Amino acid sequence: MNKYTFLQVICIGVIGCAVPALSVAVDYDFSEYGFQQALDNAADTQNCLVFADNPGVNTASNSYEANVHDDNDIMTEWTAINPAPVGDQADYRITTTITNVNGHGNLYGIGGTSNRITTSEGGHCKDTSSMDELFIRYDDGTENIRSQKRIDTNPDSSTGDLISNSVTVEFISPEAVFYSDDIVVSYSSGNTAGKAFESTVVVFLDEAGAEIGSYTYNGYHSNGNPATNTPGDGTAAITASSEVFTAADPGVVNMADPCNPASGTDGANDNHNVTASDYVGSGVRLGGYRIITYLEDVALVDSDSGTAGCQGVFGNNTTTNTQFINRATGMQVPDTLPVTLSYMHAEQSSSGLRIRWRTVAEIDNIGFNLYGDLAGHWVQLNDHLVASAAINSLEEQSYTILLPGQPISRIQLEDVATNGRRQRHGPFTVNQEYGESRRARRINWRQQRRVLAGERRLKLSAGTHTNARLDVSKSGLQQIEHADLLAAGVDLSGIKHQRIGISDQGRAIARWISDPDGDGRWSSGDRLSFIGTVQKTLYSAKNSYILHSDGRKVHRAEQRHLKAKGSLNKVVRRHYSHEPNSQYSFAALGADPWYDTDIRAIRGPVTLNRHFDLDGYIDAPATLVIEGWGVTDFPGNQPDHHLIVSLNNVVITAECWVDGVMAKHMDDGCWFDGHRAFQIRAELPAGLLRARANTLRIDLPHDLAVRPPVGWSEAYDIIALDRFSIDYAADTRLTNANAWSTVVAAGEYVLLDVGQAGKNAVTVWAQNGTARQAYIAQVEQRDNKYLLPAAKNEARHFWVTRQAERPEIHAGVPGALKRTARKTNYLIITHPFFQGSALQELVSLQQARGYRVEVVDVERIYAAYSDHQPSAAAIDAFIDASAVRGRLDKVLLLGGSCRDTLGYENSACVDYVPTHYLAVGSLVTYAPSDTLYGDIDGDHIPDLAVGRWPLRTRDDLSRLLNKQYEYQADHSGLFVSGTDGFGVPHGDMSAALTDWSVDYSSMDDQGERVRQRLLDAFNDPQGIGLISMLGHTSYAVWNFNPILLRGSDAANLTGAPTVVTQWGCWNSYFVHPAYDTLAQALLLDSTAGAVATVGSSSLGNLNSYITLGRVFFEKLDQGGELGEILLSAQREIAQARPGLIEELLIINNLGDPALQMGH
Structure with a gap:
């Protein structure tokens, strides 16, 4: 029982996405809402850190001692209120409380009169292990803990006397009131004292500070007879409601052998999801959280079972050279505003300050604000929000604004999300360029x-x-x-x-x-x-x-x-449909990801008009149906959306359906809440429509009662209009x-x-x-x-x-094929365009590796399963049939995929071998996934190793084939980490590579030198076995400010190819119709770069990346084939942590699943 951790599944990867605390203590990143870390580098290792709205304000104080005196006495209540400059407000308050819960008048064990309790002060400290954390240490002044002494006259007191400590974090700044799916809490214990038992509760607080949910500590001996509390009696240390999260909660202790308790749920690799939104719902704002840890000294020994002092009913030993430390290792407010910058330039001139910036990814982004540094204070420069060109987009978007006024030396860019949250980027020095000024090269489809x-x-x-x-x-x-x-x-x-x-x-x-x-x-x-x-x-x-x-x-x-x-x-009935499919959204809630437009009421009412004719219209009743979804989603139960529909200047009365359920028949429009699909149905009376020049008008009156986001006088309202239709009488x-x-x-x-x-x-x-x-x-x-x-x-x-x-x-007509031959164990599914000598050479290569290979034209699969039309479901059915009735265990999809399958984006792209699309989290509903093809039994856990070569041309095929021979699968690796504290978790992920020679390079420590180190590794003629990156990524770049790697670098690489793992978002979004991802560029743009890449095709979360990466590297250390290594890691995690299955399915192998690693 030496460690347990709480983590929430959140987003990571796009630039600006924050870093939650991990199972090992890491630096906080409170960049959102003005939280600034002021790390004092003084020699005093007990120095404490505090936070305020502006950086540079910190105080320090040393730890202090406290002792227990009476039963249930509050031993110490310690409060740290962050000092702040005049006019600013502190962001949060940390209160630590230590309580004697069950001492029966005297407590001789942990925290007893012979032991001291040391706590950090100020809320964020470094202990002697150089870990940034709030810690509570129990020892006797010489880093020892004195164990429980048996008292014959009161044996019950020897059955686990108890201390609890709690850490309460309250958000006291208005901007620090977060949403229930926006916080990550990490906690770990460092128990080097032996068989002491601890249980921990994490409970969230509402805005009023009240706990959400209920919990009870029963103790390990709640049945009243410690000697008979045997394993399997069902006694639980903690009972809690579903909103409360617990860990390290072993059910029983056998007092006949206290050194060997029944196994609990804790463990070194036991990460617990604290996903408040699963239980509380997005309608709850959080005012804070509380961590409560119960410590019970059943037996504190430093000897093995069966040795003196551990054979009796009760332990009597005193430990030596050990201590017990509880660490609140992290609170994190994740950035779910993934706006990825690719370029920023602010230029001062006589006409004012001209600011240009470009994004390559905007997720749930309504627009931008700009701030300037005036005499040390950040002041908003723009009067009105700079509207986003696309709320959800993976296209390049460019912005320019000219701001007159006094000279400014530094600026910040702030993006604003659909739920009011904000993220700042920068600061950026005026007259200095950041990022890549050249626009990305488009694919010539x-x-x-x-x-x-x-x-x-x-x-x-x-x-x-x-x-x-x-x-x-x-x-x-x-x-x-x-x-x-x-x-x-x-x-x-x-x-x-x-x-x-x-x-x-x-x-x-x-x-x-x-x-x-x-x-x-x-x-x-x-x-x-x-x-x-x-x-x-x-x-x-x-x-x-x-x-x-x-x-x-x-x-x-x-x-x-x-x-x-x-x-x-x-009279006959006719159907008019307005469905222009003019925009694409991976967050769409419609039947497909294409829709009409967004309607945005940001600072006041807004109106959208759609004009249409009805051929042959006869004046008679008609039926109108409007479909779309809500984009903005604020906390609380008040409606986020209000739309009023008019036809030819007449307001109509309609039924408002939300997620397939009629919300209400309303005379004043449709009111509904959240990011949900809506449908408006109206029976139109005769006399309202006409044959020509009809106008459908949708008004967002901007009259919501919902609590507005911080910094706004009133809430804004955004909906997406998908389509509308009219059934009418015609001649x-x-x-x-x-x-x-x-x-x-x-x-x-x-x-x-x-x-x-x-x-x-x-x-x-x-x-x-x-x-x-x-x-x-x-x-x-x-x-x-x-x-x-x-x-x-x-x-x-x-x-x-x-x-x-x-x-x-x-x-x-292609002949239908329903499955492979029974003995086939390596399947290549390809497009007829790639048939030829290079493909035959690939088959020979796999046969030389001992595989029975079969190449199947995708059109033969369509002939068998989808009536000759492209279909991922058809490919899925073919793979399933082949695996169930044969020996299939590896699949290579030979050819690229493209999301513009219906041509609405006018890309002319070719979907050679289609992929699956699935919903991931609350933001993405159309995430590409090849990994899902490997699921044979329908449980969303892959059973087969699947890879893809995302080819467009036969030259691509030849290039990747040659890389199979040139790859040097040795045990050398380079691990690079982007800014914002990714270095420590990356090292933790790779700790299992004991048989590898690994270099580490973190941009937090080495800045732009990391980029040169990375390029040197890619250009090494001897090659390197693996390059791994953890940090902010998009499909276009690794990191920003400074950029670590860009897609255009790939064509200039000269070394031997390597395997690249990318633990970040969107870097393997291989279905983009206009641009290559970094993964594709590394694979296809030169004879160097990558022979295979493993990465994410969507928005993911740090928890899943680190969890998968850790297990992936454990498997890699044992050697084997890339596909099997990834598959084994995904299956192990999916079975142990089903909540991560969606996240695992967006991690795709763009490479040969049979590629040998580490031999």
């Missing part, structure tokens, strides 16, 4: 598209096919002609029509062949028609139909004469459209007016409501009107077409 098109032309010239895949992108009547097929490399000339068919999802569908020459064989002038429909997915906006010519899957469309019966309906005119589709209700018919120009120039197809097959409908015609009747007892769907759609023709 259009050039690669031209290469792929050229490949396709070569294949067409090499031969012809008698079958094809027809990709439909718009529902309705489809048509292909003889000449179309020939141009696409498909030649059905001379084949009988009765052998030509169309199928969808393996089933024949109705088709009609127009045969002008009447010979019954496919020839010039022939046309094939069918009805095609499209259902959009995240990976495709098309539907594939298969053209057959072998007599299979043939269903000749019928021609049916339909007579108009029943009642005439002059039965074809007008100018090429196609018209409607469903006619049973027992009715409609009279479709096609206009004089459309007379005898339209084609009518129909399909009965429950029937599988469509048919050609021959309907009655009255001049330029067509009578479209429903069936007597069921509806009928009609397609009326002037000009048919033309599907995209792909010659040949």
Whole structure:
């Protein structure tokens, strides 16, 4: 029982993301909200540190002694209130209380009359171990602890007399009132005294200082008979509600052998998640927290079990040369405002101060403030918030502001989050550039598209096919002609029509062949028609139909004469949808990550207008549906959002649905709380809409009652508008459209007016409501009107077409493959573009390693599982089937992936081998994950080692293949750490590499020299086995101010390739449609750099990175294959700490899973 730790899962990695305390004491980082660390480097190791709004204000005092006198006496109450300059307020207050809980009049054990208790003063101290912490030390003045003495007349007093100490941290600055998911508390014990027992509680305080939740200390001997308190009796030392967190709580102590207690939950590697938001909810503001530790001296011995003094009922020994220390090793307010800067330059001129900055990542960011250093005081320079160009973005965003006024020597940049929290960057010296002035180089996907098109032309010239895949992108009547097929490399000339068919999802569908020459064989002038429909997915906006010519899957469309019966309906229902998909958000709450726009009411009301027409509108009731989600999310239960909807200047009454539940039918708009999906449904009366020039207006009146963020006079309101739609009554005119589709209700018919120009120039197809097959409908015609009747007892769907759609023709049809061969244990899934000699050489390499390799074209997987359309679920199903029925244990995805699968971002990127997307934490809902492919049994814990080579070209393939031979898998490593205190935890992560020669280099200690050390390692011609980085990262840079590594560095590297592990955020976001990540640049931009990288594809947290890194390096020290090392570490952590599973799934291996490490 020598150590236990509390940690909360939080974000880390993007520049500005703070560092929580760890299981070993580390420097605090209170950069948010003005907390500044003032570390006194005086020789006095007991010097204490305090914090205030401005740096440089600190006091110091030495530790002092206190002794116990009476039962339940408060031995000492120590309060440190931080002194602050005039006009400033202290940020927090620390109170330490030590209490004799159960001494029965006298306490002879820990903290007894013969022992002293030493505490730190001032709240942040260095002890003799040079650890920054608040500590409480128990010893007898000579660093010894005197054990419990048995008192025969009162044996119960010998059954674990008790002391408790508590550390209470209260936030007393208005800006230091944090949200319930915003705090990390670390606590550890350094028990070198033997078998003493301690239990600890962490309880959070609300704004009023009241404890959230309840707990009771029962003691190890609460059953009243210590000699019979045996293992397994169910007695728990602490009982607590779910809001309270406990650790080191062994259930029982066997007094017959006090030196060997029952195992508890504590341990050297036992990290406990303190995730307040899981229990309290984001609606609670925290006013502080309290750590309570109970110390019970069951037996304090320095001898092994079975030696003298440890065989009796009670221990009687006095320890020597030992002590007991409790350390409150950390409180951390994490930065969940991950704005990543890539450039900053402030320039003073006669016209004022011109400030330019650029970001590469903004997460939940509404905008910026700027501060200047005026006579030692930071003063806000801008009158109004500089609005963010994109609240959630991984694109480069540039900003410029000109501020007139007096000269300023230093500035700070502050970003403001959607929940009011703020983070400052800097300070930055005026007239000095920071970061990278050049913009990132964009990927030339259009050039690669031209290469792929050229490949396709070569294949067409090499031969012809008698079958094809027809990709439909718009529902309705489809048509292909003889000449179309020939141009696409498909030649059905001379084949009988009765052998030509169309199928969808393996089933024949109705088709009609127009045969002008009447010979019954496919020839010039022939046309094939069918009805095609499209259902959009995240990976495709098309539907594939298969053209057959072998007599299979043939269903000749019928021609049916339909007579108009029943009642005439002059009105049909139409659907208008406004869904521009103009913006992308990885935090979207819609069915896909694309949406319309953000609506921001920052300092006052705001209005958004959307104009639209309704073709054929008839004045009648209609239905409006608006969908979106709330962006701002403030603490408390008051609504964060209020929107009022108007149509054509008339405010409408609507139902407001939130997360699928109707919140309320409100006359004054829709009110709802938090970052949640909403839907507004309104039944519109006749007379409100019109056929042309309608205006939908959404107002955010900025009248919220929610408590505003600190520094704001009132709360702001931001929502994301995803889409809106209107179902309305329309006339039965074809007008100018090429196609018209409607469903006619049973027992009715409609009279479709096609206009004089459309007379005898339209084609009518129909399909009965429950029937599988469509048919050609021959309907009655009255001049330029067509009578479209429903069936007597069921509806009928009609397609009326002037000009048919033309599907995209792909010659040949990939054969479906459902799984690999049983003996295959190494699977390569790739795109047909990468087939060739380099791929065959890769296969030979893996075979030489002893693997049974199988290469599978991704299109064969689609043919088997997703009807020929790209799909991550199809790849998943194929891998699952292969693993369940075979010996598969490694998968390499050969080819890149791209998030712009539907082309909304106009990137022209190619999604060679798609990836999964999953939600991680509260901010990211579309995080790419290849690791999830390795989950075979559906528990989200990977079972197979999966890697990816994120290739775009065949040259990329050759380059990475050559790196497999050039990599020197020796036991040398370089560990570099970014600024903000990452050096100590990085060293802790790598402590298991006992068989490696590792150099450490921290930017906190060595500044910009670390960059040169890193480049030297990359350029070493002899190579290095591993380079590891822990710190702030984005997809573009490691660290900022100064930059440690940028993507553009990769092309200039010259040494032997290495393996790179990146313990930070976004560095492996391999689906970016415009830019390469650092991981891709290191892999693909030169023959040097990386042979493989391990990193995060999303926003992560320090706890998960350090936990995974520690276990990863333990496995690495034993040697083995990269994929197996990562898989083993992920599985071990996932099974021990299920709360980290999401975080583990965003750690991806961009490399060969069979790459040998450390041999």
